[in-house]
Amino acid sequence: MAKQEQPGLLIHEIGGVDGVLEGHVELLKKHFHLITMKEFLENKKRLNEKIKSVFIHECKPVIDRELLQSLPHLKVIANSGVGVDHLDLKLIASFGIKVTNTPHAVSDSTADIGMALMLASARRLVEGCQISVSPQTEHFAADWLGDEVTGATLGIIGMGSIGYKVAKRAKAFEMKILYHNRNQRKEEEEKAVGACYCEKMEDLLQQSDFVMLVVNLTPQTFRFIGKRELELMKPSATLINISRGAVVDQDALVEALQNGTIKAAALDVTYPEPLPRDHSLLKLKNIIITPHIGTATVQATRKMTEEAVANILAVLNGLTIPSEVIPIRCFREHTYALAYLL
Amino acid sequence: MEEQELPYVLIATIGGIDGVLEDHVEFLKKHFNLITMKQFHEHKSHLSEKIKAIYMWWNKPVANQELLSSLPNLKVIATGGAGVDHLDLKLISSFGVKVANTPFAVSNATADMGMALMLASARRIVEGCQIAVSPNTEYFAADWMGDEVTGATLGIIGMGRIGYKVAQRAKAFEMKILYHNRSQRKEEEEQAVGAIYCKNIDDLLLQSDFVMLCVNLTPQTEKLIGKKELEMMKPTATLINISRGLVVDQDALVEALQNGVIKAAALDVTYPEPLPRNHPLLTLKNIIITPHVGGSTTKSCRLMMENMVESILATLNGLPIPNEVNPPK
Numbered sequence: 212m213a214k215q216e217q218p219g220l221l222i223h224e225i226g227g228v229d230g231v232l233e234g235h236v237e238l239l240k241k242h243f244h245l246i247t248m249k250e251f252l253e254n255k256k257r258l259n260e261k262i263k264s265v266f267i268h269e270c271k272p273v274i275d276r277e278l279l280q281s282l283p284h285l286k287v288i289a290n291s292g293v294g295v296d297h298l299d300l301k302l303i304a305s306f307g308i309k310v311t312n313t314p315h316a317v318s319d320s321t322a323d324i325g326m327a328l329m330l331a332s333a334r335r336l337v338e339g340c341q342i343s344v345s346p347q348t349e350h351f352a353a354d355w356l357g358d359e360v361t362g363a364t365l366g367i368i369g370m371g372s373i374g375y376k377v378a379k380r381a382k383a384f385e386m387k388i389l390y391h392n393r394n395q396r397k398e399e400e401e402k403a404v405g406a407c408y409c410e411k412m413e414d415l416l417q418q419s420d421f422v423m424l425v426v427n428l429t430p431q432t433f434r435f436i437g438k439r440e441l442e443l444m445k446p447s448a449t450l451i452n453i454s455r456g457a458v459v460d461q462d463a464l465v466e467a468l469q470n471g472t473i474k475a476a477a478l479d480v481t482y483p484e485p486l487p488r489d490h491s492l493l494k495l496k497n498i499i500i501t502p503h504i505g506t507a508t509v510q511a512t513r514k515m516t517e518e519a520v521a522n523i524l525a526v527l528n529g530l531t532i533p534s535e536v537i538p539i540r541c542f543r544e545h546t547y548a549l550a551y552l553l
Numbered sequence: 554m555e556e557q558e559l560p561y562v563l564i565a566t567i568g569g570i571d572g573v574l575e576d577h578v579e580f581l582k583k584h585f586n587l588i589t590m591k592q593f594h595e596h597k598s599h600l601s602e603k604i605k606a607i608y609m610w611w612n613k614p615v616a617n618q619e620l621l622s623s624l625p626n627l628k629v630i631a632t633g634g635a636g637v638d639h640l641d642l643k644l645i646s647s648f649g650v651k652v653a654n655t656p657f658a659v660s661n662a663t664a665d666m667g668m669a670l671m672l673a674s675a676r677r678i679v680e681g682c683q684i685a686v687s688p689n690t691e692y693f694a695a696d697w698m699g700d701e702v703t704g705a706t707l708g709i710i711g712m713g714r715i716g717y718k719v720a721q722r723a724k725a726f727e728m729k730i731l732y733h734n735r736s737q738r739k740e741e742e743e744q745a746v747g748a749i750y751c752k753n754i755d756d757l758l759l760q761s762d763f764v765m766l767c768v769n770l771t772p773q774t775e776k777l778i779g780k781k782e783l784e785m786m787k788p789t790a791t792l793i794n795i796s797r798g799l800v801v802d803q804d805a806l807v808e809a810l811q812n813g814v815i816k817a818a819a820l821d822v823t824y825p826e827p828l829p830r831n832h833p834l835l836t837l838k839n840i841i842i843t844p845h846v847g848g849s850t851t852k853s854c855r856l857m858m859e860n861m862v863e864s865i866l867a868t869l870n871g872l873p874i875p876n877e878v879n880p881p882k
Contacts, residue, residue, distance in 0.1 A: 226696075227695075228692055228694055228695060229692075229695045230695065232695070232696060233696075268695070269695050319701065319703035319704070319727075320701055320703065322703075323672060323676065323701070323702050323703055323726065324676060326668075326672060326726075327669075327672035327673060327676050327678055328678075330665060330668060330669035330672060330673075331669060331672075331673055331678050333665075334665065334666060334669050334843075334846065334849075334850075335846075336669055336670075336673055336678070336679070336841075336843060337678070337679055337682050339843040339844050339846055340679050340841050340842060340843060342844050343827065343828075343835075343842040343843060343844050344835045344842065346830050348827050348830070348844075349827070350570050350571070350827065351570075351826060351827060351844040351845055352570045352571075353569075353570060353571045353572065353574070353610065353611045354568070354569075354570075354574055354575070355844070355846070355849060356846075356849050356850055356851050356854060357846065357849060357850050357851075358850055358851065358852075359661065359662055359665070359850040359851070359852040359853060360665050361661035361662070361664075361665055362661070362852075379725050380722075380725045380726060382725060383721055383722045383724060383725030384665065384668075384722055385661075484693060485685065485690050485691070485692065485693060486685075488688050488690070493685075493686045499678075499682050500682060500685040500686065501678060501681040501682060501685055502681050502684050502685045502690075502693040502697070503693055504676060504677070504681055504697070504699065507676075507697060507698050507699055508676070508698055508699050508700055508701040509698050509700065509701070510700075510701040510704075511701060512698065
């Protein structure tokens, strides 16, 4: 098929800090005529009719009213990644454009990062590595101890695909698993991982040695872990966040860590990313922060692009869409929340 | 009624870098009269006949010919941890002294550490933490990647208690599990964790994305992993060592890591510990090293201590000794 006959796919750019990965370009070009934002802006009149889809990677290109108005044939915006909190779903829906994400591609690698952070934090791995290589190290101290993960209590807040995979992994460490979710999971699903439902988040917070946040960012989950929730946690507990920075009240977290309200935190996500270099979180001894690498594996990123491509092709060909994101109207608040078609 | 004296037990020291843990002292003193090496030296004539047991923590006090000769009524040495490579078992046996270790106490914590190292290495956690806090960080690069653990192939060398627990954990990550051991495990045990036996260690080395060493240190396993073994591993593979430093030929490992013969290594153990500060392993970018903390959790240390107390009491009361280490034939 000649390049011009392929449906147009708008992307931010190729390579660089936040562009589409060079290694994925061939896959995209198999199905689409790739158009970068630069090319589009230079040639709007000629290209705007060709663009049927947008591929969002690392939250770019930014989707605003102006862009949507300039793309009359746009059918679908395909996000690489599962979180779509950076998209104005209401606005996009008003143009009759579909939004898709990639829940399947991300779940294993993100669950793995949750486990990696819990283990690294509990066993003081980063600190240990520093001791091993430090020029000052003359001996290894016998009274330098970490916390046991095996047999401890893990409280999972948000038991979607990723949360459930975390539970499966934690079960193998003989952890006691509590979970809080909008809805209770089916009995067989709970039994398979030995998870106990906590209808009240407070119950989970009070009993857990490790609290792991695996929710979407929505108006309901925005800063839902704040001063009160941190104070409900055990002083010996660790907070792990692999969802979105904004689900945690960062100022409250700084205070809680400084005062020993909780023992430690391990964050793959913050708000913003990266944090300003003078942020208090960066100075604390009882925290580890990773640069949002939940899906940063060769395999996961590849799968994300493949899943996005499959979503786009389904939309353009009028087939069942594997992972459509549907905005839902909430009667009381007139706000929109997310729902996945699992 | 005359109060019976608590048995006299020799320890290295209390607290400090390698002493008995301060938190454990109360429990120990409930059962024993603790004598430190300092006290022993100062009052040898009075104490040497009273000491019935040695409570060995972090391999101290050292049970050499001199010490053993000066303790005529010594019945048992209880050592913390699973390894006994630091003990001259033949020598100790020649004095009629029994040895007990704590193989169970550390197995969960050590298996956890193996998984922690594998995940930290694969996902570049230590490097990531440095980027997150570095004053020079302005943005997070999109093309910065690690390797997926889920679905990868893990080769476990040494499928004892700890190796098997590693397999149980790795199974939940949907890893393909190969193992090499002196003897094959029972079929039900293999099936429970989905592990495939590799009678020939080469088969395991050729196929694994992660190779984890979970063996004891014995004359047979010393330098088990050398140049030849490293060259058999995939160039994309990672070596993880939670056993003993001497199981690996460290010079061969340095070379393999420098030349990209293997991708990376993650070591909780080296030889010696700590490494000399100018050792090449400390300068490599593709290695993470932790300071022998495989068993170092509050819970496991407590359990170790309780196991050791139990072994000493059983010996002194003429009962079967839990966790007795058989003398070499």
